Each structure stands twice: as C-alpha cells, then as structure tokens.
Amino acid sequence: MSRPRIFVDLDGTCAEWVPEGNWREKGYFLSLTPVREMTETLRLVSDIFEIHVLSWAVSPTAEKEKRLWVSEYMPFVKTDRVHIVPYGASKQKYVPGGVKQEDLLIDDYTPALFAWKAAGGRPVKFYNGLNGTQGRYRKSGGDMICRQWGSIRMAEELLKKEHNFSCTV
Numbered sequence: 001m002s003r004p005r006i007f008v009d010l011d012g013t014c015a016e017w018v019p020e021g022n023w024r025e026k027g028y029f030l031s032l033t034p035v036r037e038m039t040e041t042l043r044l045v046s047d048i049f050e051i052h053v054l055s056w057a058v059s060p061t062a063e064k065e066k067r068l069w070v071s072e073y074m075p076f077v078k079t080d081r082v083h084i085v086p087y088g089a090s091k092q093k094y095v096p097g098g099v100k101q102e103d104l105l106i107d108d109y110t111p112a113l114f115a116w117k118a119a120g121g122r123p124v125k126f127y128n129g130l131n132g133t134q135g136r137y138r139k140s141g142g143d144m145i146c147r148q149w150g151s152i153r154m155a156e157e158l159l160k161k162e163h164n165f166s167c168t169v
C-alpha cells in the first residue's frame with residue numbers, strides 16, 4: 001500500500017508570515033525564517049507520510065527562491081515533490097494523479113482548504129497564531145493543528161489520521 005500523502009503550504013504554514021513584508025520583492029522569500037514547529041512536525045512524520053510542498057508563487061524568481069528555501073529548511077522533501085503553482089491557482093489541480101481521499105492538505109488559508117475538501121481530499125487547518133480570526137473554518141468542524149501545541153503533539157495528531165486510514169481498508 002502506498003503511503004498517504006501530505007501536501008503542505010509554505011507561506012504562513014512552513015515559513016513565517018511577515019505582514020509588513022513586500023512579497024513581490026526579489027529576495028523576500030529567501031529571507032523568511034521557518035516555522036520550526038511545523039518543519040519539525042513534518043520531519044517527524046516523513047517516514048510515514050509522503051511529504052509534498054504545494055505553494056503559490058507570483059513569478060519565476062519567487063518559484064526559484066521557494067525551491068531553494070525548501071531544500072535548505074525541509075531537506076526531507078524530494079525535489080520532484082515540490083509543486084510551485086501560479087499565484088491564486090486551485091491547488092488541487094496540481095496534485096500528481098489527482099486528489100485522493102486520504103490526501104491531507106495542511107494550509108493556513110481557509111478557502112484553499114474548502115476547495116481541497118470539495119475535490120475529495122482531507123483538509124487540515126494550521127493555526128499559526130495570527131490567522132483564524134474569523135472562525136469560519138472552526139465552524140466547518142474540519143481537522144486542525146495548532147502551532148502552540150508544539151511539534152510532538154502536532155505529529156501525533158497527523159499520525160492518528162494515518163492510523164485511521166490504515167484501519168479502514
């Protein structure tokens with residue numbers, strides 16, 4: 001049986017969101033610090049899940065920077081599993097082989113998560129300490145992980161989901 005896949009967003013999920021930053025500027029993305037709790041969580045579960053990055057980029061330069069950034073801070077992600085897609089695009093359209101029922105999307109942005117769910121996948125909202133102010137996702141009752149839990153608990157929550165899949169054959 002193939003491993004379940006995790007698709008993960010970068011901005012605000014694996015990389016710190018800088019509200020005052022100019023994200024169209026050259027060098028912006030390379031300057032971002034990782035959200036250590038998240039990158040560590042993914043490293044911890046990378047033997048169980050197949051980890052993919054799924055992120056928007058505004059330009060070829062931004063794409064290049066994102067790929068460099070991932071190789072620096074998330075070396076456990078294979079380069080052919082880094083999917084950098086046009087800004088604002090429907091992320092689910094770029095999933096190799098299409099979205100499967102057990103595919104998780106970890107993202108800080110609710111519309112992307114709802115679109116993922118509509119495509120048949122399983123959304124997991126990441127609360128990074130800045131987002132979630134409108135409570136829209138919470139009301140939907142979807143799965144979530146919170147930065148404040150730390151990487152051990154976040155990894156445990158993800159592993160529980162993998163366990164569920166294994167038991168529902």
Ligand SMILES: [Mg+2]
Pocket residue numbers: 009010011012013107108109
């Ligand atoms: Mg994001």
